[in-house]
Amino acid sequence: MILSVCSLFVGVLDIRPSDLFTGSVETWEIFLISRLPRLLAILCTGIGMSVAGLIMQQLCMNKFVSPTTGATISSAQFGILLALLFAPGSTLWGRAAFSFVCAVLGTWVFVWFIQRIQFKDVVMVPLVGIMFSNIVMGVTNYLAYKYEMTQALSSWLVGHFSTVIRGRYELVWLTVPLVILAFVFANHFNIVGMGKDFSQNLGVPYDLVLFMGLTIAAMITASVVVVVGSISYIGLIVPNIVAMFKGDQIRGTLVDTALFGAVFVLVCDMIGRVVIYPYELPIELIVGIIGSILFVGLLLYRLRHGRKAVRLDKAAKKTGGAA
């Protein structure tokens, strides 16, 4: 954990010299208007998406569910399109409202769907999610073509941080209170993740917590999508990697998941900007490449080592549990 905080600050410092390199007087202005918002947006995105993924995986009892494979992102995009169509002059907040509603509804429909149909194989759940999300995306694209909105929409289809400047990104701050809320209810999510009978025995209202948790996850995702665009994989990979090392006790892993998510996005963003300097690649591309490699690695690891966990030092874990 300390290590991730360190690398967080190394990352932060890394960005500064590279951008303060050429400038002289206006450097600070650029820094405040563009650099800092960008950094904050990156951190919020990383934290938000990975926490959203963690919540969804717990609640759906499935390690392969995430905002990408649960139709949340595509629903959020659909919401943005609706906002562009019906309220062309809407502000960022107006679009966000549309996007929130759609993301929440989309996620609910998805979960309602997978609860109605009892799948025998866990892999079926994300597959259905991907199918569902492609349907939503198809409708989005169709409408976008019909009303010549493709270009306007494209900036929300591929996630990137280059348009993040002061005045345009503040919405992403919404992830912070939402993540805190998730932390407060971490134990509830854990118990609901153990099943309906289990949570009822402990007096936890299953349906209420399930829908509340999904709403939080969907809202986090939507606020990221509105500002940055779609960023896949983080919500899938980060919680899985952290869970491999730290287990599934959300209280214990939420902070690690959030930090690791932030570091992951930060590193990807830096790579994206360095590779074809002075131009930059959209973050979605980098995350996609690194994410898919990690994902395959994860699958292979699981296959080779079965379900055995990577065990950390027992003593360290004990003190961590006490604290």
Added chain:
Amino acid sequence: MFVKEITKRYDGKAVVDGVSFEIPKGKVLSLIGPNGAGKSTVMGMLSRLIARDSGIVDFEGTEITRWKSRELSKRLAILTQANNVQMKLTVRELVAFGRFPYSGGRLTQEDNEIIDRAIAYMELGDFEEQFIDELSGGQRQRAYIAMVIAQDTEYILLDEPTNNLDIYHATNLMRIVRRLCDELGKTVILVLHEINYAAFYSDYICAFVNGKIAKFGTVQEVITKENLSDIYKVDFEIMQIEGKPLSIYY
């Protein structure tokens, strides 16, 4: 606690059909009977996990569905047969969930002591920091039972708790059930397949056949050659060992 005329239908077929009985407080009651007799469904209705089609479940003078879920979970605990085994939680973290109705996840000193005691009760001390998905079926079952013990309720409902346990741990579990009742004054209701465990360790037995009560009474009243042959449709011999009617079937 008593139930009156409870009925549950699946697809029009009554799985539990007008069952009424009273649960003797501070005693061990075992529900026995062949597969599909409705034992587990009765258990589910007793614990509000399964909705009834008709009838009354009265808990301490109030209809059970009128109870606040959180309050009820401090007084009645249920362990079902199917539990999530994919979750990567340590044994201790699982047992700590038993304290959730009391402290909502913020464990006090007292909670930790109760958790320690529950872990010691089930002899789980050696692997309290292991993840439950790495344990054997029997160890995991004991971890779940430890959680129910940590929940510290007056009523404890266990649905086939000896499943997956070897003779040593199954016998141990039954002794613990007896101690929970004798030492701590708890009311324990079990669904059991092993008739001899039921006969040796319970006070009362309720035998089900086809969704109806076939016999309800003390162990000596229910465990007789005639009754068991009627219920299970096989031949039985009864022997008295340590004053308990143990059966041999063939």
